[in-house]
Amino acid sequence: MQVPRNWRLQKQRYSLIGEVCEHCGVKLFPPRDVCPECSHGAQTLYQFTGMGNIHSFSQVFDPPNGHIENTPFIVALIQLEEGPMVTAQLTDIDIEHVEIGMEVEMVTRKMSDDGTEGMIIYGYKFRPPIVD
Amino acid sequence: MTGSTNIYVSGTGCTKVGEHWGTSLRHLAWEAVNLALLSSNTKKPDAIFVGNMLSSSLSQQLNVGALVADFCGFRGTEAITVEAAGASGAAALRQAILAIRSGEINTALVVGVEKMTDAVGPDVTTAIAGGADSDWELAHGLTAPAIAALIMRRYMYEHSVPTDGLSGFSVNAHKNASTNSYAMFRNLISNEQYSRGAMVSSPVNVFDSAPDADGAAALVITSSDRELVEGRSIQIAASNLTTDSLAIHDREDLLTFSAAQTSARYAYDQAGIDANDIDVAEIYDRFGVYAAMSLEACGFADWGSGWEMAQNGSVGLQGSLPISTFGGLKARGNPGGATGVYQIVEIAQQLAGTAKDNQVSDVKWALAQCLGSNGGTAVTHILNVVG
Ligand SMILES: [Zn+2]
Numbered sequence: 430m431q432v433p434r435n436w437r438l439q440k441q442r443y444s445l446i447g448e449v450c451e452h453c454g455v456k457l458f459p460p461r462d463v464c465p466e467c468s469h470g471a472q473t474l475y476q477f478t479g480m481g482n483i484h485s486f487s488q489v490f491d492p493p494n495g496h497i498e499n500t501p502f503i504v505a506l507i508q509l510e511e512g513p514m515v516t517a518q519l520t521d522i523d524i525e526h527v528e529i530g531m532e533v534e535m536v537t538r539k540m541s542d543d544g545t546e547g548m549i550i551y552g553y554k555f556r557p558p559i560v561d
Numbered sequence: 562m563t564g565s566t567n568i569y570v571s572g573t574g575c576t577k578v579g580e581h582w583g584t585s586l587r588h589l590a591w592e593a594v595n596l597a598l599l600s601s602n603t604k605k606p607d608a609i610f611v612g613n614m615l616s617s618s619l620s621q622q623l624n625v626g627a628l629v630a631d632f633c634g635f636r637g638t639e640a641i642t643v644e645a646a647g648a649s650g651a652a653a654l655r656q657a658i659l660a661i662r663s664g665e666i667n668t669a670l671v672v673g674v675e676k677m678t679d680a681v682g683p684d685v686t687t688a689i690a691g692g693a694d695s696d697w698e699l700a701h702g703l704t705a706p707a708i709a710a711l712i713m714r715r716y717m718y719e720h721s722v723p724t725d726g727l728s729g730f731s732v733n734a735h736k737n738a739s740t741n742s743y744a745m746f747r748n749l750i751s752n753e754q755y756s757r758g759a760m761v762s763s764p765v766n767v768f769d770s771a772p773d774a775d776g777a778a779a780l781v782i783t784s785s786d787r788e789l790v791e792g793r794s795i796q797i798a799a800s801n802l803t804t805d806s807l808a809i810h811d812r813e814d815l816l817t818f819s820a821a822q823t824s825a826r827y828a829y830d831q832a833g834i835d836a837n838d839i840d841v842a843e844i845y846d847r848f849g850v851y852a853a854m855s856l857e858a859c860g861f862a863d864w865g866s867g868w869e870m871a872q873n874g875s876v877g878l879q880g881s882l883p884i885s886t887f888g889g890l891k892a893r894g895n896p897g898g899a900t901g902v903y904q905i906v907e908i909a910q911q912l913a914g915t916a917k918d919n920q921v922s923d924v925k926w927a928l929a930q931c932l933g934s935n936g937g938t939a940v941t942h943i944l945n946v947v948g
Contacts, residue, residue, distance in 0.1 A: 438696060459697045465811070485718075485815070487710035488763045489702060493687040496702040504703055506711050506810055514810035516698050516711075524763075529718055540701065550700070 442552030445535050447513065449475040458513040479535030481509040481555070488524045495541035495550075507533060507555050521556040534558040566662050570795040570944065572601025572781035573906040578745045578894035581775040586620055586676040587632040589777040594633045594672055597779035606781065607666035609633075609640035610657040612650030612673040614898035616642075618688040620679045629672055639666075644898070645802075646692030647847065648933030649673065650778070651901025651940035657782055658800045667784050673902030674777040689773060689897070692934045694808035706770055706848070708809055708935050710762040713850040716816055717764070720865040727849035728755040729871025731768045731891055734846060737878065738888025740918035745774050745894030771847045771889075776896030778903045795912050798926075799831035799943040807937040816865070818851075820939035821858035821930060828928070828941040829860075836860035839943075840924040841911045842882060843904035845932040846889040855930060856884075858939075883921045886911060901931035901940060912946045 440446055447458030450471035455464060457471055464471040486505040489496075496502060503519040505527070519527060520538055533555040540552040574596025576589055584592075590611070598604070609630050616622040623642075630640035645652035650673030657669035677685055690704045698708065716722065731750060738744035750768060758766030782797065805820035806812055813819065829835050836859060844859065846852035853867030861882050862870055870876050876884045887893050887907045890900060908927035910916040930941045 438700075465806075485711040485715040487707050487714060487765070488760070489704060489707045489710075490759075490763075491686060491704060491706065491761050492683060492702060493690050493699065493704050494683045495687075497683060502702055504701060504707050504711070506715075506815070514815075516703060516808065516810045517701050529714070552700070 442540070443537055445477040445479050445553055447475050447477055449473050456511045456513060458509065458515055477509055477511055480558070481507040481515070481533055483527065483529055483531045483533060484508045484514060485529060486519065486527050498542070503527060505555065518554045519556065520554040532558055566784050568658055568661055568782055568784055568797045570780055570797065570905070570909050571603060571783050572597040572599070573779070573909050574600060575743060575778035575903055575906050576776050577743045578774045578776040578896055580678050582678055584775070586616060586622060586625070586674060586679070587628055589676060589775060590629045590672055590674040591633050593674070593777035593779040594629070594670065597670070597781050601781040603668050603781045603783060605635065606638065606668050606670035608657070608660060609635060609638055609670045609672065610653040611640065611642045612653030612671070612898040612902060613642055614644060614646055614649045614675060614692070615688050616676065618691065619685065620676055625674065629674070645938045645940070646933030647845070647897060648901055648931045648938045648940045649898030651904070651929070651931035651942065652802060652933070652938065654780065654782070654901065654905060654942065655800055655802045655940055658797060661782065661784050669782050671780040671782060671902060672777065673896070673899030675897035675899045676775050677773045677897065678775050685773060697810070698808050704762065705935070706762040706765045709770070709848040709850060710765040712809065712815060712935070713769070713848065714764055716850050716853070719816060720868070722868050725752065725756050726868050726872065727769065727853060728752050729876070730846055730849040730852040730885070731755055733871060733876050734885040734889040734891035737886055737919060738892030741887040741893060744888040744892055745772055746888070746892040765848060769849045771891045771895040774894035774896045776894060776899045776903070778899050778906050780902060780905055793913060794947050795909050796945055796947045797942060798945045799828040799941070801827040801831070802938065802940045803827070805937050805939070807934045809935055816854065818854050818858040818932065818936040818939065820936055821855055821932060824939040824941040825859040825930065828943050832926070832943045832945070834926060834943070838926050839882065839928045840926055841886055841908060841921045842884050842928045842930070843886070843889065843907055844884055844930050846885050846891050847895055851932065852884070855932070859928065859930060878919065878921055886916065886919050886921060901929070904929035904931060905942060905944070908944055912944055
């Protein structure tokens with residue numbers, strides 16, 4: 430993983446900032462600048478709440494580089510409450526307790542580390558919501 | 562028909578699929594090219610199109626097009642590499658067809674070559690995962706099997722597929738590969754073995770998942786009518802490439818390969834046929850669930866019921882729609898950017914009647930569909946026998 434590239438994506442990955450299309454109102458994550466629904470420009474920033482539910486999930490036993498240390502880990506497709514689907518890891522939960530439809534919230538955690546450059550990348554993961 | 566030029570397959574060749582530790586990328590390519598040229602009347606193509614996916618990351622080699630041209634004795638000939646992740650080989654054929662239809666060239670050599678064993682372990686897993694969205698999928702630890710697993714779990718949930726309901730694809734693939742001399746896995750597997758398979762990325766286990774391998778395949782295609790087998794010509798009746806989002810989270814429907822669906826529809830249109838006319842199909846069975854969704858996308862099964870075709874035997878060599886007739890990606894093996902060319906070599910054999918123990922009877926129309934980036938690219942070709 431290259432340093433400039435991860436620096437560029439830092440803001441979106443730390444706080445789940447996407448975009449909203451001023452033309453048709455669709456909310457976009459990841460940010461993509463051109464609305465896939467109506468092809469107009471969509472560059473107005475939008476802060477997602479970070480709440481969503483699990484659409485699908487998997488436990489990964491055969492990792493790519495940067496994720497070897499925390500293998501096996503759980504990945505999921507999260508449907509955000511504002512609409513978009515996000516791919517992320519789950520944290521603070523065992524695989525036996527994960528279910529489709531389950532509510533989750535976003536937290537910022539260590540995403541990966543690059544063994545060769547010693548660079549640690551932080552970003553969003555999801556966990557069961559902490560209720561007061 | 563799009564384009565007035567008739568294009569024929571006049572030569573085919575391929576290497577064994579597997580781990581070729583002692584053979585380099587260029588030697589693999591040459592082995593396949595040599596066989597294709599021997600079986601064709603063509604001695605020198607007008608241009609060379611090479612499908613390759615991983616040489617830049619695993620072999621530190623760019624410009625495989627020029628490398629293959631030079632190494633195969635065609636220094637000076639136009640040559641280019643075509644990359645579309647897992648669909649690279651099929652995309653190379655597509656480009657060759659466009660070039661012939663343009664009128665600039667008459668004869669093309671299409672080569673698919675992949676050398677996975679120039680690296681090992683996580684380096685290979687990471688390189689292959691690059692077919693997905695690198696910033697928004699791979700960065701989170703998603704591998705190719707992990708993406709298939711997310712799709713598979715949802716497929717089984719929404720369509721109420723029983724546990725092991727996708728096993729039929731792997732059992733069929735291994736059965737067909739057992740009589741294919743160039744296949745990687747020639748052992749039979751049972752439903753019980755499938756059930757006990759170790760998890761790669763749950764619920765995808767080792768028996769759901771095609772082996773990444775080395776291999777090369779080559780085709781000579783031409784606008785002059787040449788016979789592959791006495792009295793028969795194999796024609797390319799349709800060719801289409803369609804794209805979708807790379808990332809699966811951006812898809813309109815996670816359980817529809819919409820690029821594959823659109824591509825198949827355009828291809829049927831070009832050929833002037835429909836799904837019912839296809840006698841044999843090589844589809845992208847890299848994972849059992851991809852086989853099921855490809856059958857649905859191509860109109861061979863209703864949405865959500867593709868898996869049943871494997872469970873009821875429809876996809877066997879004697880079934881209503883034989884697939885993976887030489888073992889498919891699952892058991893012939895998946896040499897990345899070469900896979901799409903293997904598929905064409907295989908349906909050409911089915912049409913020519915030279916498939917021996919793997920022959921499907923009375924084949925007039927055959928379809929090959931290859932996917933890249935988990936459905937982000939779909940390439941469909943339809944071939945038929947003329948004369
Ligand atoms: Zn819009």
